Amino acid sequence: MSNLRMHLLVCGGTGCTSSDSLKLVDRLNESLEKHGISNEVEVVITGCFGFCEKGPIIKVYPDNVFYVLVKPEDAEEIVAEHVIKGRRVERLLYEEPNLNVKLEEQKDLPFYKRQIRIALRNCGTINPEDINESLAVGGYQALAACISEKTRDEVIDTIVKSGLRGRGGAGFPTGMKWKLAKQSVSDVKYIICNADEGDPGAFMDRSILEGDPHSVLEAMAIAGYAIGASQGYIYVRAEYPLAIRRLNIAIEQARESGLLGKDILGQGFDFDIDLTFGSGAFVCGEETALIHSIEGDRGEPTTKPPFPSESGLWGKPTCINNVETLANIPVIISKGADWFSKIGSEKSKGTKVFALAGKIKNVGLVEVPIGMTLRDIIYEIGGGIKDDRKFKAVQTGGPSGGCITEENLDIPIDYETLNSIGSMMGSGGMIVMDEDNCMVDIAKFYLGFSVDESCGKCSPCRIGTKRLYEILDKITKGQGTEEDLYELKELGEIIKDTALCGLGQTAPNPVLSTLNYFYDEYLAHVRDKKCPAGVCKSLLTYRVIEDKCIGCTACARACPVSCISGAPKKVHEIDQTKCIKCGSCYDACKFSAIEMR
Missing domain, CATH: 1.20.1440.230 (NADH-ubiquinone oxidoreductase 51kDa subunit, iron-sulphur binding domain)
Known part of the structure; x- marks a missing residue:
């Protein structure tokens, strides 16, 4: 390791691996070997950088040069030019559209400038499959401090004072949940990490598990110490194979390092973690349904009370937090409740991770202070609407949330404000829509x-x-x-x-x-039997505009049901009784002679 002068950090999250980032890793290693410098430069597979729209991504360390949209065939040029000669590969740098300038460092990109990365702090920075890299950036130090220096009440008091609220949807105070579980008297208690992320368009928890699994394991152990539990379960959906693989690796490494299992760090505290898999049922994101699923029963909710903190898994007191909530815990313990509570709004402290998707230029994960306006998130970080079309609405909270319109773009994004306008924070999905959405x-x-x-x-x-x-x-x-x-x-x-x-x-x-x-x-x-956005097919009518039709027959040739008639170089006609509203004629016409209304 002492001979290494450079690291090439390559995104190894699900999004980038589906875009050949692992082939890119192989090509980089082949090029380093070819040039005889593989003992000087290391290629590191990391978690998601968040800027999914521009993946695959490479970050060159210590130069802090940020390359985007990198393909496997770019590997040789990066090695030959940047690694060997120290020259930047200009064409792979991010270009800010509004400024027409190339930006070299990650911190200078508008996508990252307004972000405060707490839950995502190590994603894109460390190799998630190497516990030594986690330890090098402070991993498990908070756990060590808790079990050797703090009482259980002191740990819970820190979380209470921080103002951390559950990031899974309802926003219940995390410290209060821990306190209630600690107060319940029982010989056995459980910690559950809810990793059953089911909202369409949401991928925050998956990215944390893929990029920094040790932060979640550490937080669960801290929670176990705080409430008096010795066993934890991560309920993760089976559709997350990469997250599951990295969790298994992290759990095994933590056990081997004495950070999970019996007598952790010689302090007499026992805590272990097992994985249990969900089948993708959205309802199992609800606490009681999740518990029943772990127990082997049908994932159905039950009425509360009793709450899980009183009677949860196998009838024992159980504390359930989602992935993002837990990812905040080690930082709060290390930096203190006052530090965390200064971030965010009056009633909603800290940051929130959002998955920006839909009709937005910069699709990806963003972590911002709670209370930032929707306008800032969409236009400053998200880069605005694709193709510069008109903003129409944004759906927050997934299927459980509601639409936010242009008149509310300047409201602060926090739990209370979103609830007041008929939406909710939810787990953090944010689907942006434009004028073409119905x-x-x-x-x-x-x-x-x-x-x-x-x-x-x-x-x-x-x-x-x-x-x-x-x-x-x-x-x-x-x-x-x-x-x-x-x-x-x-x-x-x-x-x-x-x-x-x-x-x-x-x-x-x-x-x-x-x-x-x-x-x-x-x-x-x-009333009018019209779809203003032109989305609902049953309400659409396609008509030939006589003045523009030149009789090229392109529309007739494209029609799958042969409902368009007309001789070459003559005006064509659409038989409305046969038209299936597929739009093939509209797409095929190069003369704007097909009208859709």
Whole structure:
């Protein structure tokens, strides 16, 4: 190691590995070997850098040069030019569109400038499969301090004072949850990490597990010490193979290093962790359903009380936190509650990781202080709307959340404010939409997800959400009435008030929020039988514009059902009784002679 003069950090998260970053690693190693400098330069596979839109990414250390959109065939040039000659490969540097300048260092990129990375602090920095790299950046020091220097009450008091709230959705105070679990009297207690990330478009927890698994293991051990538990479980969905592999490696390394298992660090504290796998059921993100799944039963929620802190896994007191919540714990212990509580807003402390997706230029993971405005997140960090189209809405909180419109772009993003406008923080999914999105169709999409994911235990969710979906389906097919709009709102409110668990109680949110903010769009569907965004196929009409048609026959040749007639060099005509509204003619016409309305 003493001979190493440079490290090439290559993103090894799921997104970049699907874009050949592992082939890039192989090519870099081959090039280093060819030039005889493999003993001087090391290629390191890291977790996700967050800037998914620009992956695969390479960061050259200690030069701090940040290369984006790197392909395997770029490896030789990077080695020959940068590693050997010290010259930057200009074409692989990030170019800021608004400034037309190449930016060399990660910290200078607008995507990163406003971020404060706490939960993501080590993602993209260390090799997640090497515990020594975690130890080198302070891993397990917080655990050592807790079990050797602090009482259990002192540890819990630190978390309480920090103001950390659960990052899984509802935002319940983490320290209070720990305190309640500690107060419960039992011979056995459990810690559970909820890694069953199920929101469409959300990948925060997966990235933390892939990029910094030891931070979660350390936090679980700290929680175990605080409440008096000696066993932990990570409930992770089986669709996360890379996260599972790295967790298994991390757990084994921690055991071998004496950081998990019996008599940790010789302090008489026992704590171990096992993995248990979920099958991708969204409802198992709810605490009681998750517990039943671990026990081997059907993942269905039960009424509370009793809460898991009183009677959870196998009837024993259980503390459940999600991945992002736990990733904050070691830093809070190390830097103190006051340091953490100075970040964020008055009632929502710290940072929040968001998964930016949809119609946004910079798709990726961002970690920002809670309270930052939506405008800053979308336009400064996210780079604005793709193709510079008009912003329409953003869905926060996944299927459980609601749509936020342009009039609310300047509100602070925190738990209370989002709830007040009919949305929620959720786990951190943030789907951005532009003028080409139909809000009725968006509501239908999320309702379809909730219908599929309902466990079916309670009637409001099992039957009510299906009825909501059926009404939305009618509307998008041009069969809806204004009475349906009234029924949507009334039924949505009933489901919110009567469903058993959080899935059912929040399932109507996408419908109610879009009804509230985009009522005119619903009216256009039911009154005018038109979809303003041109998304709902049943409401579309394709017509040939006579003045523009030159009879090139391109539309007729593209039509899959042969509903377009007309001789060459003559105006064509679309038979509306046969048209399936596929849009092939519209796409094929090079003369803008097909009108869609």
